[in-house]
Amino acid sequence: MNRQSPSKYSRLTRRSFNAGAGAAIVAGTAPFNIVRAAGGPLKVGVLLPRSGVQAGIGQDCWRGAEIANGLLKELGLPELQLISGDTETNVDVARSRAEKLIGDGAQLLIGAFDSGQSTAIAQVAEQKGIPFVINIAAAPPITEQGYKFVFRNFPTGPMILRDAFLNQKEIFKLVGAAPKTAVMMHVNDTYGMAIKGGVGAMFPKFDMPYKILEQIAYDPAARDLSVEVAKAKATGAEALIAVSRLNDAILITRELVKQRWTPMAILSIGPGWYEDQYLKTLGKLSDGPISLVPWYDPNKPLSGKLAAALAKAYPGISLSTNHVYTFEALLVAADAYKRAGSADPKALADAIRTTNITSNVSPGPGIMFDAKGQNDKLRCSAIQNRGGKLVTVAPKEAANAKVVWPFPPFDKRA
Amino acid sequence: MPAALYLNVAVGGILTGLLYGLMALGLSVIFGVVRVVNFAHGEMMTIAMYIAVALFAAFHLDPLVMLVPIAAVMFAFGYVLQAGLINVFITRPEHSQFLLLVGIGLIIANVLLIVFGPDAQNVQVAYAFDSFQLGPLIVDATKLYAAIGAILVAGGLFSFFRFTAVGTAIRACADNYTGALVVGLDVKRLYALTFGLGAACVGAAGTMLLLIFDVTPAVGPSYTLLAFVIVITGGLGSMPGALIGGVLIGLTEAMAGLLFNPSAKSMFSFAILVLVLLFRPQGIMGKRTA
Numbered sequence: 001m002n003r004q005s006p007s008k009y010s011r012l013t014r015r016s017f018n019a020g021a022g023a024a025i026v027a028g029t030a031p032f033n034i035v036r037a038a039g040g041p042l043k044v045g046v047l048l049p050r051s052g053v054q055a056g057i058g059q060d061c062w063r064g065a066e067i068a069n070g071l072l073k074e075l076g077l078p079e080l081q082l083i084s085g086d087t088e089t090n091v092d093v094a095r096s097r098a099e100k101l102i103g104d105g106a107q108l109l110i111g112a113f114d115s116g117q118s119t120a121i122a123q124v125a126e127q128k129g130i131p132f133v134i135n136i137a138a139a140p141p142i143t144e145q146g147y148k149f150v151f152r153n154f155p156t157g158p159m160i161l162r163d164a165f166l167n168q169k170e171i172f173k174l175v176g177a178a179p180k181t182a183v184m185m186h187v188n189d190t191y192g193m194a195i196k197g198g199v200g201a202m203f204p205k206f207d208m209p210y211k212i213l214e215q216i217a218y219d220p221a222a223r224d225l226s227v228e229v230a231k232a233k234a235t236g237a238e239a240l241i242a243v244s245r246l247n248d249a250i251l252i253t254r255e256l257v258k259q260r261w262t263p264m265a266i267l268s269i270g271p272g273w274y275e276d277q278y279l280k281t282l283g284k285l286s287d288g289p290i291s292l293v294p295w296y297d298p299n300k301p302l303s304g305k306l307a308a309a310l311a312k313a314y315p316g317i318s319l320s321t322n323h324v325y326t327f328e329a330l331l332v333a334a335d336a337y338k339r340a341g342s343a344d345p346k347a348l349a350d351a352i353r354t355t356n357i358t359s360n361v362s363p364g365p366g367i368m369f370d371a372k373g374q375n376d377k378l379r380c381s382a383i384q385n386r387g388g389k390l391v392t393v394a395p396k397e398a399a400n401a402k403v404v405w406p407f408p409p410f411d412k413r414a
Numbered sequence: 415m416p417a418a419l420y421l422n423v424a425v426g427g428i429l430t431g432l433l434y435g436l437m438a439l440g441l442s443v444i445f446g447v448v449r450v451v452n453f454a455h456g457e458m459m460t461i462a463m464y465i466a467v468a469l470f471a472a473f474h475l476d477p478l479v480m481l482v483p484i485a486a487v488m489f490a491f492g493y494v495l496q497a498g499l500i501n502v503f504i505t506r507p508e509h510s511q512f513l514l515l516v517g518i519g520l521i522i523a524n525v526l527l528i529v530f531g532p533d534a535q536n537v538q539v540a541y542a543f544d545s546f547q548l549g550p551l552i553v554d555a556t557k558l559y560a561a562i563g564a565i566l567v568a569g570g571l572f573s574f575f576r577f578t579a580v581g582t583a584i585r586a587c588a589d590n591y592t593g594a595l596v597v598g599l600d601v602k603r604l605y606a607l608t609f610g611l612g613a614a615c616v617g618a619a620g621t622m623l624l625l626i627f628d629v630t631p632a633v634g635p636s637y638t639l640l641a642f643v644i645v646i647t648g649g650l651g652s653m654p655g656a657l658i659g660g661v662l663i664g665l666t667e668a669m670a671g672l673l674f675n676p677s678a679k680s681m682f683s684f685a686i687l688v689l690v691l692l693f694r695p696q697g698i699m700g701k702r703t704a
Contacts, residue, residue: 055532056532056533188677216676217675217676217677218676218677219676219677219680222676223626223627223628223633224430224626224627226423226426226554226668227423227426227427227667227668227671227672227676227679228671228676230419230422230423230426230672231419231671231672231676234416234419247534247628250628254542254543257543258543258544258545258552258554258555259422259545259552260545260547260552277533281536281538285543410543
């Protein structure tokens with residue numbers, strides 16, 4: 001009965017031994033974990049709408065991601081391990097997928113093409129302290145929230161409109177002519193109404209040479225736009241400003257031909273008129289429209305490499321905004337990972353904040369972020385459809401062709 | 415706005431309305447005789463549109479040339495559907511029939527999605543961009559051809575029901591189901607024949623509509639809804655009513671788009687429907703039931 005527990009003397013119980021051993025194992029392996037994270041590929045969650053209404057665009061963005069690793073290697077940047085997350089074109093799904101990807105080990109997120117989905121992901125990224133690089137989303141508030149882990153290498157809505165007006169003025173100056181009147185046809189969805197509102201607010205500040213006679217809203221799912229085009233034609237406007245999607249851009253063009261109206265210019269602020277499907281469907285009739293959009297600088301060497309990589313992986317698909325900005329988001333990630341030397345989220349975020357990539361694809365001096373995490377140096381382009389191809393006609397620094405002006409008449413095309 | 419603009423828009427609306435009318439005619443024929451409300455009507459039309467797309471892509475066959483063969487295929491589809499499936503549901507409660515046809519519509523839409531994908535498809539015929547100019551009036555050639563086709567098909571259908579023995583027998587079934595059985599008519603076969611004719615009608619309409627509109631697997635329900643608006647406006651079960659309803663809705667949408675906000679043009683066709691339901695519930699050409 002005099003036996004005493006050895007613990008009384010040694011103070012080492014089985015429980016404390018196990019706890020100590022566990023702690024020692026964790027502590028002992030932690031440095032190896034860090035080493036592995038720094039040495040292995042960075043795990044990047046790529047959140048895109050790969051199903052649902054925006055599925056086509058999401059898939060197109062993914063092509064830009066798929067071709068990235070080869071080019072990054074060529075640039076001497078570390079390899080990235082891409083983990084795909086489908087937002088299903090749904091804000092709530094985007095949020096839950098972001099959480100899941102982080103749970104699955106994603107060390108950085110990119111995405112998500114759409115402003116609503118990107119906003120939801122930004123909230124998750126900020127909450128979890130994981131860097132999020134937006135590929136495409138134009139709503140200004142995303143980078144106005146004071147977030148520390150959210151970065152955007154894509155122009156905001158006001159930047160797109162500012163450049164749309166500036167590029168038009170540059171073209172007018174170059175050709176020595178300008179329309180005196182214009183009619184605006186726009187889709188009545190969130191994007192179309194936002195651009196309409198933005199044009200209304202910014203138009204007076206730019207002293208444009210033309211007057212907008214009428215703004216005609218229409219349903220993007222409309223089967224027939226004959227009435228809308230007839231109405232636009234009846235205004236007698238010299239130019240047509242379009243804010244469209246793909247199908248309605250095709251419908252408008254068909255009606256222009258049938259109703260025998262060739263405006264002096266078709267100026268598009270948004271998608272539709274430059275897309276592959278538009279060019280293929282309309283053939284020679286697709287020539288002429290000028291799209292004022294975020295694009296790439298064809299004169300930058302990396303643009304040629306990206307276009308070649310895309311052509312090799314996906315013959316018949318032309319390089320576009322979707323590929324360029326998705327690739328650049330990954331470029332930012334790889335560059336930051338190399339400079340940070342670690343996958344630690346804070347170190348990555350700090351490295352992204354000091355990004356200074358001058359050898360890039362998008363127009364402007366390069367990729368660099370302001371205090372809010374926005375690349376405010378980006379420029380948008382004016383691109384023109386020419387023989388089934390797209391050429392950049394403004395700004396001068398990023399142009400590779402002279403603009404064809406006025407719009408070639410439809411009835412004079414063979 | 416100049417008078418020429420009103421004229422152009424009105425003519426375009428009437429031509430499109432004639433096609434809408436032909437599409438709704440199929441629904442009206444089926445309901446008028448078989449008393450089944452075809453909730454898969456729009457989806458059946460998309461089948462015809464995709465057949466036309468596939469034939470054009472593979473053999474460059476003009477949809478107008480393929481009008482009769484495609485209508486024949488759709489007739490066979492409708493006949494088999496009625497004889498093999500819907501006839502079983504004829505004596506069951508109406509909600510069973512509704513659910514059956516909604517289910518068929520969903521299956522059609524999803525099969526088309528699997529086979530053809532989600533992108534909009536169309537045919538690029540040589541005259542796709544043609545138009546005729548008569549003074550200030552510019553008429554879309556494809557709409558004109560399609561409207562002429564719609565008038566011919568509708569005329570053929572009227573003649574069939576009016577002047578053939580089978581047509582008369584079908585009308586007898588529609589007028590008095592028990593009487594038709596008593597005189598020894600094979601009602602189920604006649605029902606299948608009628609459903610086939612309705613399907614052929616919507617098949618012809620779809621083939622011609624493809625000249626004007628693109629097709630996606632998801633457009634079916636919007637055409638079903640449009641067909642309902644037209645037949646209720648024109649008079650459910652009335653063949654002339656379907657055509658008149660189609661023209662009225664086509665014209666209303668076109669003029670509403672011109673005079674008001676184009677975004678709201680569908681609202682006006684529904685407003686017409688509400689007015690008809692309020693003041694003439696049997697439709698413009700429908701018969702008042704006791």
